[in-house]
Amino acid sequence: MPGDRETLADSRFRCNDRERACFEAGIKMATIYHQFVGTPFCERNVGDLEKTIAECIKVQPYVRDAEVSIRRGCGDKEDQYSYTSLTGDMIDATVVVELGGASVKAVMRYDAELGYPLMYIEDIQ
Numbered sequence: 001m002p003g004d005r006e007t008l009a010d011s012r013f014r015c016n017d018r019e020r021a022c023f024e025a026g027i028k029m030a031t032i033y034h035q036f037v038g039t040p041f042c043e044r045n046v047g048d049l050e051k052t053i054a055e056c057i058k059v060q061p062y063v064r065d066a067e068v069s070i071r072r073g074c075g076d077k078e079d080q081y082s083y084t085s086l087t088g089d090m091i092d093a094t095v096v097v098e099l100g101g102a103s104v105k106a107v108m109r110y111d112a113e114l115g116y117p118l119m120y121i122e123d124i125q
Contacts, residue, residue: 071091
């Protein structure tokens with residue numbers, strides 16, 4: 001059955017493997033941003049949050065690797081009421097998607113010149 005699902009899913013696309021790999025990478029970047037922005041954290045658990053985000057992305061189709069880091073120093077916990085909510089400018093993420101013969105490396109990184117957490121394709125093969 002799993003092979004049949006892949007064939008069925010593949011039949012829905014009208015693009016080549018490189019184009020579809022870029023599409024898939026975009027979905028993964030959007031998932032990181034839209035699913036996790038707003039998550040509360042503090043310095044004590046920021047490493048756990050980084051790992052959780054990366055592991056959640058790795059279970060999605062075609063992901064070969066995912067790495068996430070969150071800018072430190074923005075989640076200091078002074079008392080039980082102190083925490084920070086994750087924002088896009090705190091996230092530095094890399095996702096590698098492999099599909100067919102294509103490999104895409106997508107990155108999300110805050111671009112200070114643009115003043116924006118930019119998502120882009122860093123490499124495609």
